[in-house]
Amino acid sequence: GQQVQQSPASLVLQEGENAELQCNFSTSLNSMQWFYQRPGGSLVSLFYNPSGTKHSGRLTSTTVIKERRSSLHISSSQTTDSGTYLCALEQDSGYNKLTFGKGTVLLVSP
Amino acid sequence: EAAVTQSPRNKVAVTGGKVTLSCNQTNNHNNMYWYRQDTGHGLRLIHYSYGAGSTEKGDIPDGYKASRPSQENFSLILELATPSQTSVYFCASGDQGHFSNERLFFGHGTKLSVL
Numbered sequence: 661g662q663q664v665q666q667s668p669a670s671l672v673l674q675e676g677e678n679a680e681l682q683c684n685f686s687t688s689l690n691s692m693q694w695f696y697q698r699p700g701g702s703l704v705s706l707f708y709n710p711s712g713t714k715h716s717g718r719l720t721s722t723t724v725i726k727e728r729r730s731s732l733h734i735s736s737s738q739t740t741d742s743g744t745y746l747c748a749l750e751q752d753s754g755y756n757k758l759t760f761g762k763g764t765v766l767l768v769s770p
Numbered sequence: 771e772a773a774v775t776q777s778p779r780n781k782v783a784v785t786g787g788k789v790t791l792s793c794n795q796t797n798n799h800n801n802m803y804w805y806r807q808d809t810g811h812g813l814r815l816i817h818y819s820y821g822a823g824s825t826e827k828g829d830i831p832d833g834y835k836a837s838r839p840s841q842e843n844f845s846l847i848l849e850l851a852t853p854s855q856t857s858v859y860f861c862a863s864g865d866q867g868h869f870s871n872e873r874l875f876f877g878h879g880t881k882l883s884v885l
Contacts, residue, residue: 703862762812
């Protein structure tokens with residue numbers, strides 16, 4: 661089965677609302693990364709977060725290895741946050757090979 | 771900020787034709803990767819490289835070859851393009867020498883249509 665599952669698949673928010681994006685994985689973890697992708701655009705690394713909680717502006721990433729999950733919290737969403745959010749898992753297998761989730765498509769309306 | 775440049779940005783090819791996608795990075799990263807992104811599948815790893823002269827198979831290498839002639843350049847080659855290879859292709863470079871715990875920096879992607 662799929663090693664990395666993201667939820668929800670899509671999300672629609674009103675500007676100002678908060679969002680919680682989830683990433684669950686079925687294998688042991690070496691690291692977890694979150695990426696943002698603009699529609700039709702490249703991927704930008706948001707967080708490299710193998711464990712614990714990290715903050716960057718309105719974004720917070722929390723990875724709990726024992727529970728095999730990672731989350732991305734967006735506070736006070738803005739229309740410019742619209743796009744696709746991808747998590748990627750590096751397995752604890754001795755060398756890096758990222759396995760990506762299918763992403764959460766976020767639409768923030770004004 | 772890491773700089774990864776892909777060319778071309780868009781490509782239309784005919785079935786059976788040869789296609790070469792190019793990637794250049796100016797970060798002196800050892801590791802480079804080629805992914806394709808398709809609706810319903812997310813990003814999947816095609817080939818990767820540890821450094822100049824090395825190429826390794828990723829998860830879906832069939833129908834693709836790769837070439838790493840230098841630290842800066844990593845190409846993806848479709849010798850006989852098929853419509854199933856219509857996709858968006860992303861190149862990335864990685865900033866760790868031993869692969870583990872590595873951050874990736876992506877190019878803007880190449881949209882390939884095989885007719």
